[in-house]
Amino acid sequence: MKVRQAIRVADSQPSRRDTRLDKYVEQYAARASGFQVSAVRALFAVANRPEVVSLAGGMPNIADLPQFEIGATISKLIAERGAQAMQYGSGQGEIFIREKIVEVMAAEAICANADDVVITCGSQQGLDLVSRIFCDPGDVVLAEAPSYVGALSIFGANQCEVVHVETDELGIVPDAVRQAVTTLRAAGRKVKFCYTIPTFQNPTGSCQSVQRRQELIAVAQEVDLLVLEDNPYGLLGFDREPLVALRAMDSERVIYLGSFSKTFAPGFRVGWVCAPHAVREKLVLLQEAATLCPPVFSQFAIAEYLENFDWRAQIRAFADMYRERRDAMLQALVEHMPPGTTWTHPSGGFYVWLTLPDGLDSQAMLPRAVSARVAYTPGTAFYADERGCENIRLSFCYPTPARIIEGVKRLGEAIRSEQETHAIFRTERTARPGRHGAVINPAPDIN
Numbered sequence: 293m294k295v296r297q298a299i300r301v302a303d304s305q306p307s308r309r310d311t312r313l314d315k316y317v318e319q320y321a322a323r324a325s326g327f328q329v330s331a332v333r334a335l336f337a338v339a340n341r342p343e344v345v346s347l348a349g350g351m352p353n354i355a356d357l358p359q360f361e362i363g364a365t366i367s368k369l370i371a372e373r374g375a376q377a378m379q380y381g382s383g384q385g386e387i388f389i390r391e392k393i394v395e396v397m398a399a400e401a402i403c404a405n406a407d408d409v410v411i412t413c414g415s416q417q418g419l420d421l422v423s424r425i426f427c428d429p430g431d432v433v434l435a436e437a438p439s440y441v442g443a444l445s446i447f448g449a450n451q452c453e454v455v456h457v458e459t460d461e462l463g464i465v466p467d468a469v470r471q472a473v474t475t476l477r478a479a480g481r482k483v484k485f486c487y488t489i490p491t492f493q494n495p496t497g498s499c500q501s502v503q504r505r506q507e508l509i510a511v512a513q514e515v516d517l518l519v520l521e522d523n524p525y526g527l528l529g530f531d532r533e534p535l536v537a538l539r540a541m542d543s544e545r546v547i548y549l550g551s552f553s554k555t556f557a558p559g560f561r562v563g564w565v566c567a568p569h570a571v572r573e574k575l576v577l578l579q580e581a582a583t584l585c586p587p588v589f590s591q592f593a594i595a596e597y598l599e600n601f602d603w604r605a606q607i608r609a610f611a612d613m614y615r616e617r618r619d620a621m622l623q624a625l626v627e628h629m630p631p632g633t634t635w636t637h638p639s640g641g642f643y644v645w646l647t648l649p650d651g652l653d654s655q656a657m658l659p660r661a662v663s664a665r666v667a668y669t670p671g672t673a674f675y676a677d678e679r680g681c682e683n684i685r686l687s688f689c690y691p692t693p694a695r696i697i698e699g700v701k702r703l704g705e706a707i708r709s710e711q712e713t714h715a716i717f718r719t720e721r722t723a724r725p726g727r728h729g730a731v732i733n734p735a736p737d738i739n
């Protein structure tokens with residue numbers, strides 16, 4: 293009886309730990325302490341309402357894919373080879389799709405073998421696998437200033453420190469890479485690799501010239517540094533043939549990440565890593581541990597698409613559609629932005645990087661913009677440190693040209709009224725604490 297009573301008392305009185313918001317807090321690994329929900333995520337929930345024009349998301353516009361025909365091909369695949377396509381597969385990924393990927397990479401002068409390729413669950417998983425292979429807590433990764441929010445999240449989750457390197461309109465500055473490596477090594481830090489998006493960068497839209505690429509590779513060779521080239525947008529240029537990839541310039545020093553997310557469809561979650569032999573071995577072992585094998589059905593489906601459809605023509609059609617949207621955005625910016633606002637002029641990809649007039653803060657302004665029914669991603673998301681307050685990333689990939697024009701018009705109004713408030717109250721930009729290893733998770737709609 294006494295025992296039963298005692299149990300009842302214990303049941304009704306939660307322990308000290310149970311009264312906390314998160315009762316598992318003492319069990320988490322050290323790396324989990326850095327995970328943070330994005331401060332702007334709640335606003336993005338509002339931004340997804342139909343009346344709001346979202347210039348925030350990095351979602352490709354795949355509505356023009358021949359969906360009916362793709363569906364028929366996939367039905368046939370299930371009918372004829374379903375038992376194989378729906379089975380477990382190889383940890384490295386299926387050979388037939390790796391052979392196709394070699395053809396895709398040839399468009400950027402990469403000369404690879406199917407054996408150099410490891411299939412991943414989107415290039416996002418490639419970023420994670422490479423980071424986990426190379427980075428111990430406290431190691432340094434160099435990245436463009438600013439850089440892709442999803443990569444910053446992964447580097448943070450793997451407890452490495454991101455050091456941003458000076459970046460101009462042609463991308464990362466090779467001399468600044470040399471300088472950063474020299475200074476960090478002199479201070480006893482381990483610099484594991486330089487992460488770069490050379491072609492139509494996320495978030496700035498910048499594109500490294502061939503000369504800039506050669507200089508970057510020369511510096512990497514000089515200081516013995518690995519380069520992690522992330523290239524989801526490389527085939528989405530508006531005015532020219534694809535540029536030569538960094539990987540094509542030094543296959544032993546460059547680890548290359550590719551993806552079908554922007555050139556076909558992100559829902560299949562198929563990307564790849566093309567890596568030097570020794571690294572590839574480690575990637576396969578880690579991929580087996582992480583997933584047993586990357587999604588087999590998606591690999592079959594994409595291989596069927598590449599085999600049976602004119603994927604090169606489809607990519608050209610995508611690029612034409614995105615060019616029209618870029619043009620709509622650039623023209624609307626000229627018409628609606630107040631003096632003192634500047635922006636980049638991308639020649640491919642999805643993004644424009646905007647700098648606000650003096651004194652304005654993009655994160656502080658976001659509620660006003662959402663009230664004006666337009667959403668954007670504040671520049672702070674793209675820095676691991678406290679920078680980015682004066683910047684905004686605008687995406688032209690998803691909304692129609694008419695919606696883009698309307699969104700930019702609303703943004704112009706929001707900026708003007710923020711300027712008026714600023715002129716009256718002289719609000720100062722607040723210094724942000726920065727991430728310092730904390731992770732701001734990229735929701736799919738802000739990646």
Ligand SMILES: Cc1ncc(COP(=O)(O)O)c(C=O)c1O
Pocket residue numbers: 350413414415416417440442489494522524550551552553558562563739
């Ligand atoms: C630069 C960059 N890298 C990687 C990714 C992840 O792409 P996915 O995992 O869909 O291949 C994205 C997505 O927006 C990106 O912009």
